Amino acid sequence: MSAPAEVRRPTRAEVEDLLFEEAELLDAWDLDTWLTLYTEDAHYVIPATDAPDGDPTTDLVLVDDDRLRMRLRVDRLNSRKAHREYPHSACRHLVTNVRVGEPVDGEIPVRASFIVWRSRNGKESTWVGGYTYRLVAVAGELRIRSKRVELDMSSLRPANDVAIIL
Amino acid sequence: MTLLNDRPTDLAGTGSRLVVEETESFRVHRDSMVSPAILSEEHAKIFDHNWLYVGHESEIAQPGDYVRRRVGGRPLFMVRGVKSGDVNVFHNSCTHRGAVVCRQDQGNAKVFQCFYHAWTFDSEGKLAGVPDREAYGGTLDWERLGLKSVARVESYRGFVFCCFDPDVVGLVEYLAGAKDYLDLIIDAAPADMEIVRGTNHYGMDANWKLLVENSIDGYHAVSTHDTYFKYLVALGTDLSVGVKGTAHDLGNGHAVLEYEAPWGRPVAKWEPLFGDDAKPSIDGLRAGLVERFGEERAHRMADLNRNMLIYPNLVVNDIMALTVRTFMPTAPGHMEITAWEMAPREEQPDVRQRRLDSFLTFLGPGGFATPDDIEALESCQQGFTSGGVEWNDISRGMAREPQANDEAQMRAFWRRWRHDMDQP
Ligand code: FES
Numbered sequence: 001m002s003a004p005a006e007v008r009r010p011t012r013a014e015v016e017d018l019l020f021e022e023a024e025l026l027d028a029w030d031l032d033t034w035l036t037l038y039t040e041d042a043h044y045v046i047p048a049t050d051a052p053d054g055d056p057t058t059d060l061v062l063v064d065d066d067r068l069r070m071r072l073r074v075d076r077l078n079s080r081k082a083h084r085e086y087p088h089s090a091c092r093h094l095v096t097n098v099r100v101g102e103p104v105d106g107e108i109p110v111r112a113s114f115i116v117w118r119s120r121n122g123k124e125s126t127w128v129g130g131y132t133y134r135l136v137a138v139a140g141e142l143r144i145r146s147k148r149v150e151l152d153m154s155s156l157r158p159a160n161d162v163a164i165i166l
Numbered sequence: 167m168t169l170l171n172d173r174p175t176d177l178a179g180t181g182s183r184l185v186v187e188e189t190e191s192f193r194v195h196r197d198s199m200v201s202p203a204i205l206s207e208e209h210a211k212i213f214d215h216n217w218l219y220v221g222h223e224s225e226i227a228q229p230g231d232y233v234r235r236r237v238g239g240r241p242l243f244m245v246r247g248v249k250s251g252d253v254n255v256f257h258n259s260c261t262h263r264g265a266v267v268c269r270q271d272q273g274n275a276k277v278f279q280c281f282y283h284a285w286t287f288d289s290e291g292k293l294a295g296v297p298d299r300e301a302y303g304g305t306l307d308w309e310r311l312g313l314k315s316v317a318r319v320e321s322y323r324g325f326v327f328c329c330f331d332p333d334v335v336g337l338v339e340y341l342a343g344a345k346d347y348l349d350l351i352i353d354a355a356p357a358d359m360e361i362v363r364g365t366n367h368y369g370m371d372a373n374w375k376l377l378v379e380n381s382i383d384g385y386h387a388v389s390t391h392d393t394y395f396k397y398l399v400a401l402g403t404d405l406s407v408g409v410k411g412t413a414h415d416l417g418n419g420h421a422v423l424e425y426e427a428p429w430g431r432p433v434a435k436w437e438p439l440f441g442d443d444a445k446p447s448i449d450g451l452r453a454g455l456v457e458r459f460g461e462e463r464a465h466r467m468a469d470l471n472r473n474m475l476i477y478p479n480l481v482v483n484d485i486m487a488l489t490v491r492t493f494m495p496t497a498p499g500h501m502e503i504t505a506w507e508m509a510p511r512e513e514q515p516d517v518r519q520r521r522l523d524s525f526l527t528f529l530g531p532g533g534f535a536t537p538d539d540i541e542a543l544e545s546c547q548q549g550f551t552s553g554g555v556e557w558n559d560i561s562r563g564m565a566r567e568p569q570a571n572d573e574a575q576m577r578a579f580w581r582r583w584r585h586d587m588d589q590p
């Protein structure tokens with residue numbers, strides 16, 4: 001872990017480069033490369049739609065992946081047996097309204113807004129919400145230690161699932 | 167119920183036309199899955215006459231706590247009476263001129279004020295305030311203008327049900343054999359059960375009865391959920407135990423599968439994915455069950471899984487986690503699903519964490535399995551539109567003592583559906 005005091009606050013353009021790269025990799029279904037943007041101790045969390053402040057240690061959430069489960073989720077989505085996403089859908093992750101905060105304990109807090117479109121089998125789904133990231137600098141490169149996806153949706157209808165990575 | 171009672175009277179026998187049972191053959195006509203006319207008959211004959219799940223008492227623990235729900239397609243709300251402490255379930259409509267009275271999904275309130283003309287009702291449904299009451303003269307019966315309770319409301323061990331038919335049999339009689347299974351599941355908790363905060367609100371573009379079948383379908387597990395089993399293997403689980411067990415018709419359309427499976431159970435069955443650190447704690451839970459219930463019942467509680475349907479649309483699955491799920495059609499090809507996780511109250515934080523984790527691996531719209539169930543059911547619904555094939559086949563296991571990967575439990579549902587849909 002890098003020493004807290006020495007972390008420089010990156011520019012918004014630097015952060016956007018990382019988030020846009022992530023979006024591009026997800027849209028391209030290059031999930032193995034996508035994982036390399038994350039630290040070894042990373043977390044990926046999506047709270048329930050009716051408890052967006054949900055804490056995965058006490059509340060039921062939609063997704064609560066540590067790095068191992070992120071790896072296994074990628075393995076699943078890479079397989080031909082993830083029926084909901086085989087064949088893969090066409091996806092477009094739009095990331096916007098990026099705000100970079102002051103580093104805290106060596107981590108850079110970032111907020112952004114997103115829309116994700118999925119088109120598959122004649123059906124369109126949309127997810128809308130906010131991302132909260134905590135980034136760290138690893139060997140001079142920005143990496144993601146935590147991504148939390150809060151949905152601005154009163155339910156998962158009509159998207160019906162979160163089978164893709166948001 | 168309605169003044170415009172214009173339902174045609176020749177609807178008798180619909181069930182027997184669509185569900186045909188012969189020796190070693192059980193068929194369901196696909197009109198039951200795609201026809202809007204059948205769906206409106208289902209509302210009139212099934213959802214308006216059977217006990218339907220509203221929610222769990224733990225969701226409204228304190229006086230004045232309320233939750234808003236759609237039950238049987240109707241907006242209702244359930245509130246714990248401030249004076250009585252009773253669980254009240256009201257039609258969510260103002261007795262003045264109709265507006266929805268409870269407009270938040272959950273909360274706590276002493277009174278519910280209709281925003282339209284500001285009539286106010288208390289948590290027992292009594293009309294407590296009317297602006298400019300003097301405009302009404304002196305003889306209007308205000309008692310009669312309280313919130314309308316659903317015709318019947320009863321709860322069994324915290325599960326609150328309601329029925330729109332005042333003449334329905336009592337809840338315990340209705341639950342029939344499902345009662346003992348609910349007891350088994352609830353008794354396994356060291357304290358009372360509660361609903362965990364955070365709800366799965368999702369949907370499927372599929373007929374609601376496909377989710378009935380899927381929720382109690384052992385046959386599809388290996389083929390549909392290949393990626394979930396691979397996940398278990400990656401975490402060190404031995405799959406050789408397989409999915410083995412029996413199916414039981416519990417009466418009144420209810421049914422259950424009871425079986426062994428390779429996954430761990432937070433109740434008291436350790437598997438490698440829980441981690442070595444968790445072993446002593448899970449062994450302790452298991453010893454506690456043996457002490458309280460003896461070896462045989464403790465074995466059922468700890469090791470065996472149960473997928474239970476309570477007719478028509480409640481599923482209580484006691485598998486790698488305990489989930490309570492209900493669903494309602496909004497169209498022949500679409501349903502809305504609400505699912506919760508249930509857990510013992512005041513559980514140790516590490517045990518709760520394990521339970522939450524175990525739920526997410528398989529269940530829920532972001533899990534490793536549920537999305538593929540959604541895909542399977544939507545795929546069936548799309549397949550029905552192809553035509554050419556008129557019947558679904560549900561004969562599996564008719565010629566033997568029903569096993570967990572047979573279809574006897576689905577036949578139990580369909581026979582009751584046939585009976586209800588045969589009514590005039
Ligand atoms: S409709 Fe509720 S006060 Fe008039």
Ligand SMILES: [Fe+2]
Pocket residue numbers: 380386387390391535539
């Ligand atoms: Fe399934």
